[in-house]
Amino acid sequence: MCAVTDKRREKLLPVPRWPTREEAAQARWFQPVQLGPVSAATRTWVPAMVPWRSNEEGETTAEVIAWYERFARGRPGVLVVEATGIRDVPSGPLLRAGDDRFVDGLARLVEAVKRASGGETKLFIQLIDFLAIKRRPQRSAYLSRFLTVTPALRALRPELDEAGLRAYLDSLDDDTLAGLLPKRELEALRFGLRERVTDTQLPHIAALPKVLPELFARAASRCARAGFDGVELHYAHAYTMASFLSALNTRLDGYGGERASRARLPLEVFAATRAAVPASFAVGCRFLADEIIEGGNRPDDAAFFAVEFARAGMDFLSLSRGGKFEDAKQPKVGASAYPYTGPSGHECMPTTKLAAPWGRNVEAVAHVKRALVSAGFSTPVVTCGGIATLAQAEAILSQGQADVVASARQSLADPDWLLKLRLGRGDEIRRCLFTNYCEGLDQSHQAVTCQLWDRVKGLADDATVMRASDRRRLLAPDWVD
Ligand SMILES: Cc1cc2nc3c(=O)[nH]c(=O)nc-3n(C[C@H](O)[C@H](O)[C@H](O)COP(=O)(O)O)c2cc1C
Ligand code: SF4
Numbered sequence: 001m002c003a004v005t006d007k008r009r010e011k012l013l014p015v016p017r018w019p020t021r022e023e024a025a026q027a028r029w030f031q032p033v034q035l036g037p038v039s040a041a042t043r044t045w046v047p048a049m050v051p052w053r054s055n056e057e058g059e060t061t062a063e064v065i066a067w068y069e070r071f072a073r074g075r076p077g078v079l080v081v082e083a084t085g086i087r088d089v090p091s092g093p094l095l096r097a098g099d100d101r102f103v104d105g106l107a108r109l110v111e112a113v114k115r116a117s118g119g120e121t122k123l124f125i126q127l128i129d130f131l132a133i134k135r136r137p138q139r140s141a142y143l144s145r146f147l148t149v150t151p152a153l154r155a156l157r158p159e160l161d162e163a164g165l166r167a168y169l170d171s172l173d174d175d176t177l178a179g180l181l182p183k184r185e186l187e188a189l190r191f192g193l194r195e196r197v198t199d200t201q202l203p204h205i206a207a208l209p210k211v212l213p214e215l216f217a218r219a220a221s222r223c224a225r226a227g228f229d230g231v232e233l234h235y236a237h238a239y240t241m242a243s244f245l246s247a248l249n250t251r252l253d254g255y256g257g258e259r260a261s262r263a264r265l266p267l268e269v270f271a272a273t274r275a276a277v278p279a280s281f282a283v284g285c286r287f288l289a290d291e292i293i294e295g296g297n298r299p300d301d302a303a304f305f306a307v308e309f310a311r312a313g314m315d316f317l318s319l320s321r322g323g324k325f326e327d328a329k330q331p332k333v334g335a336s337a338y339p340y341t342g343p344s345g346h347e348c349m350p351t352t353k354l355a356a357p358w359g360r361n362v363e364a365v366a367h368v369k370r371a372l373v374s375a376g377f378s379t380p381v382v383t384c385g386g387i388a389t390l391a392q393a394e395a396i397l398s399q400g401q402a403d404v405v406a407s408a409r410q411s412l413a414d415p416d417w418l419l420k421l422r423l424g425r426g427d428e429i430r431r432c433l434f435t436n437y438c439e440g441l442d443q444s445h446q447a448v449t450c451q452l453w454d455r456v457k458g459l460a461d462d463a464t465v466m467r468a469s470d471r472r473r474l475l476a477p478d479w480v481d
Contacts, residue, residue: 018426
């Protein structure tokens, strides 16, 4: 069915025997869980994955609906819709919830998921805010146009006018130039200009604590109106809210520095969101069990935040890992930095290139879970990362390391896999190879598909299935009983 070598399959976790239907029915993973006001039928969870199927207007396209409808047929306990923008600003083909006009489209998505899962799957949506990031510039364009000429730079060659100084800097070799430019200018030249939450000299960054609670709350309220069961506030990876939580956040306005101050805006966003949605609607967040980067948050920080979030009344805490800009690879000229290319990115979406890619976040998540229990909180904790067998999920749940187990890429490889497990037909599962072809597509903002099914030919739906412009199938093939 696909041209993947057995060598790649040999690296996967061995599964000596898939469970029978009866065994699966007894499995902890397939038992219900209460997520605040929402009862999920199982402890399975498909986390947010941006598939690049919206359009420049941020609308819920037919492709977006078909994508989630396909996951829903596998009946996960919870399905989380991709990171969705809370602002109504052009954001490429990122789904948006920043205006009332998006509600109808999102409502159609909810209906499709409910129908396809027979009403079983609970549907959450992840809400995101992010700061500006520019593409890596051409060296000479940057030095001649964008570089801020500071008095220190001017002092290098006081006899030159500004144009002359810029030309002089351009004539220097890379190492000499690197020794002269201020740190942020050098970063902007090498990686593209990236805003940080600590850039409080910029009025719109200083104002983030004033504007974000209402922006998140209004977006969440639209999602509630569209019929979603809950929202996941995106406090993870490389984006605005994660940057407020980060140990690298040194803001001096009461929203940075000590852990309690770093948690302040995330808690205010939660409070505003909770107040804007019905009591029957779940509100939780996704944040990092470990930022992985130098000077970043570690599991102890995550444990502190988890207790504060639980105390505030969050309905679930989903924990991811890494995925930061700080250690991302240098992009090519004209491309943007991508936060999943450095060591922290590899921890976020581990591949079989790593010696131990399986369940890499579990220990850190278990640390967070223990802190919650010690503080007297039973808020459900979701773990994720390199989990693709029932045995893994059962070990995590039976040891109380988490309450819910999420699987992203395995669900992308085979959206029916959870149903196959429940029906005792595990040997029919199309197993994810954990080589990140899908993530490469995400990186280049192309429609995300899976190498195991996007070029398969000879299927009944060949003529009708949605396709990308390069003819890749946009949807996994039907599971034919
Ligand atoms: C194509 C793709 C898109 C993703 N988009 C998001 C996203 O929008 N929000 C998010 O929190 N995580 C996102 N992730 C990360 C996944 O939710 C998950 O944390 C990660 O893939 C590790 O889980 P896994 O080993 O089960 O795949 C994405 C992952 C992939 C592969
Ligand atoms: S493309 Fe992604 S989902 Fe498909 S096998 Fe590779 S890593 Fe797994």
